[in-house]
Amino acid sequence: MNKIFDTAIVGGGVAGTSLLFTLAKYTDINNIILFEKYDEVSQLNSNPKANSQTLHVGDIETNYTYEKAQIVKRASSMVSNYIHNFGEVNKIGFIRDKMVLAVGEDEIEQLKERYEEFKTLYPYLELWDEKKLQKLEPKLLKGRKEPILAMGATGQITTVDFKKLSESFAQQALDTDKNIQMRYNEEVTKIERNSDNSYTITTDTTSFQAKSVVVNAGSYSLLFAQDMGYGKDLAILPIGGSFFFTKEKLLDRKVYTMQNPKLPFAAIHADPDMTQNWNTRFGPTAFALPKLERYHELHIRDLVHALNIDKDATEVYLNLFRDSTIRKYILRNMLEELPLIGKEVFVHDAQKVIPSLKASDIEYADGYGGMRPQIVDKKNHELLLGEAKLEEDGIIFNMTPSPGATSSLSIAMQDTIEICKHLGKKFDEKRHREEIESLKSPRVLNPSAVKEEITV
Ligand SMILES: Cc1cc2nc3c(=O)[nH]c(=O)nc-3n(C[C@H](O)[C@H](O)[C@H](O)COP(=O)(O)OP(=O)(O)OC[C@H]3O[C@@H](n4cnc5c(N)ncnc54)[C@H](O)[C@@H]3O)c2cc1C
16 A cells, blocks of 8 residues: 555545545545544534534625625535536535525615625525515514515525535545545544655554645644644634424525624524424524534543633633623523523524424424534634634645535635645646536536436
């Protein structure tokens, strides 16, 4: 076996596998190794039980500015193009309606303004008034006192199984004629730089060498970076997210609510869940949890390392707590996790979407939810939102809180360009542009999907 790899990838979530795919398919890099500590890809945050299964396009996410929405639209389109071009519609990515709901006169006014501003960027968006909503989703109106208006979309890929997407990326990479090694059940324990600028990657069983390394290990990426002397000014605030199921399916569409600018991505939403026969799933909640993986044992040493608590980190947390909106939100979300009263508290939030919902209609989604590794910038005393990256001399560390799954192919493209520069290899921009950055129709790039479509 060739043990000197061109690139080693640590982590087989959607971030690691999208990079594997991009390197294998669109570069002349020949030897790539991927390490995943569990026995299959996407067992943590990229699993459909951990996240909201949403392709965040920026059209109904009201926390984005127009400029940010342009970037998000481009990044997310790579995932939807992949799903269309590789014949994975209704297998990995699902075309289902979605909307953002404005409740009360103030939100309605804001939503109308937003529609005017964003309709050129997203020409398919429509305003749905109460009459239309009564036909589409009558539960949104039953028992409601305030007026509502929605901005919705039809005919778009809105829902993605990011685990199946990871499996498809890995398979596409394995189907190339490159030397691709997938090392499952192999945990990377150390990464060291050698004097010849290559890297030694030590795992729990052996060690390998690579000329470049990309660490896509979720919450653990920062720990690897700090072990190597990078990102000392950063810390991780692990934020857990839980969900509640309704006992009966109540909605056919994704229903998001208007975001509070102080709490981006905190607004409640209801999503038809692909793992539960499209039953309605509300959430996620958001609460600080002393864990790096939601449903696996706690490694105190890793946690202490990630929290990186000192005067500066404490200052960031105290600042958050001083803001009354954030303080109330944190306390409320903690209550929502409590066994008996949790759903009594949560149902008040969920009533913004379905006013007639009762606590007895919902149940805590056991086994669902994940951990968002929010990055704390200790130097600037800030909680960073969105993805963060550290890179130096052929090694890249990615930290990917929400909506990292949506941005996976875009982040993979940026990393591919950097890795190619470092190794003196070529990125086939033209082919990537045709197959990932644009929608190809009607030719499908996945021959097995064609076979299936013909035989169905
Ligand atoms: C509640 C919640 C809802 C979300 N909803 C959405 C959404 O709707 N849409 C969206 O786009 N994003 C969403 N996100 C964010 C999204 O889930 C993540 O951004 C994305 O899954 C991150 O992918 P990843 O590959 O970086 O991380 P992960 O999927 O966590 O993968 C990291 C991998 O690294 C492996 N690993 C870790 N350490 C090692 C090691 N030492 N050796 C070997 N392997 C290792 C792990 O086993 C794991 O497989 C949500 C997140 C949460 C928590």
